[in-house]
Amino acid sequence: MDAFQTVVKFLISQKTTIGYSAMALLTVGGERLFSIVAFKCPCSSQNLTYGLVFLSAPALVLLILGFFLSSRTWKLFTGCCLSPRKLCLRGHSLQCIVVLGQIIAGALVAPVMWICVALLNGTFYECALSGWENDSFRSYLCQNKSPSCKASVYRVPCGKTKMNASDNEDVLLVLRAQSQVIGWSLIASTAIALLLVSCYSACRSQVSYLQEMFWRKYIEKERQHFEQFSDDYATKLADRNLKSFFENTKPDPLPLPSNNAWEEISALYSFNRAHQYYSTLHRYVEGGKRESNEDIQPAFGFVDGGQII
Known part of the structure; x- marks a missing residue:
């Protein structure tokens, strides 16, 4: 019984970490579900729009949910139309900006997780960038490939190009590598930003x-x-x-x-x-x-x- 109580106390004390871990698992699961069940790249001129919508729309929904689920949002905005001074006290403009920044930062956790997971998987990015009608980018993808490569890049995610299977796979690997590099770069930059903000916040703390x-x-x-x-x-x-x-x-x-x-x-x-x-x-x-x-x-x-x- 004592061991059980110890485990319960530990879980309660670590509930923030557990909550973020659960959020990460749900994000990974949701992204995989979207990729397998809902996402079907059209392999047409609509690739760019379709891929970007799947990459950004869920992130936007998660951002809105983040604002809705933050109690601080409602503490700040409830009643502010009737009493604007509640939103920002006179002489405290900087502090109001800090609070808004904290609310936005908290709401960004889930969207950033979604984008990072989606970029690491690469499916949405591959579809979107294969439909980008930029001559320089297509020339880069089609280096040392058959002449038909540039005209059929948008079909690469479906494997229905006129290129041989090896060239098709090479283009797909380049797109996937770009997606993963951007994903890891976003994760690293976010981690560094969180570390710097946490250190600065602790440095400015007026209590021990x-x-x-x-x-x-x-x-x-x-x-x-x-x-x-x-x-x-x-x-x-x-x-x-x-x-x-x-x-x-x-x-x-x-x-x-x-x-x-x-x-x-x-x-x-x-x-x-x-x-x-x-x-x-x-x-x-x-x-x-x-x-x-x-x-x-x-x-x-x-x-x-x-x-x-």
């Missing part, structure tokens, strides 16, 4: 590493208990109202947070050097108010749901 570990644990516990309290109080309110309705009696008083309280705890987190508030909820119950010297810190994006829900 151990305090940030404690902070993350607190935020996780607060979220868990918030969901439990929300469920409990929603149940109590529903029971009270239904009992009052069916028994035709006056409802018992049930204290609930005010609209202003909900607004306060729904705001994006901002760091104040003078106080140790670990969340907007913590700040509210301590009676603290947002001050003009507060800064939105990139290192503390985890506080208000920087990750996907």
Whole structure:
């Protein structure tokens, strides 16, 4: 039993890593499914459009889903049409740009995974680039090939060219190699960018590493208990109202947070050097108010749901 609890605790502590791993596996599986079941290169003048649509359209859908599933998106934009100052506080334009950048970066994880996996597989790229009607590019592909190569490059993915099988395979290998080189280059550049951003964020952090570990644990516990309290109080309110309705009696008083309280705890987190508030909820119950010297810190994006829900 102790061993089982240890395993459960480990999985819970590593749930972000597990989540991204699951996302990667789903991306790989989705790309393979698209390649085998849905994708059929037309081997015509429509190759370029068809290939690019399969390469980019799923990535766009994943990007939109990333925005939808990010709690930080809704914290930032909910109510901003009625109160534009909620979107960006006066004098905090740079911090607003940082927050938007964090939201975009989080939403880009799944699309970048899709594009990388698709490029490494090469199927979509082969179809798209075989239909690119660029004379220089086709001349490059058809070096030392038969004269009919340039005119029938768009048929290469289907293997229906007038070239011999060896030449057809050579052109296909060149396209696949280009696709994989671009894919690995994108993976490497993304990894380097993430490393640099993480190092810069840690370098600019105004709290120690151990305090940030404690902070993350607190935020996780607060979220868990918030969901439990929300469920409990929603149940109590529903029971009270239904009992009052069916028994035709006056409802018992049930204290609930005010609209202003909900607004306060729904705001994006901002760091104040003078106080140790670990969340907007913590700040509210301590009676603290947002001050003009507060800064939105990139290192503390985890506080208000920087990750996907």
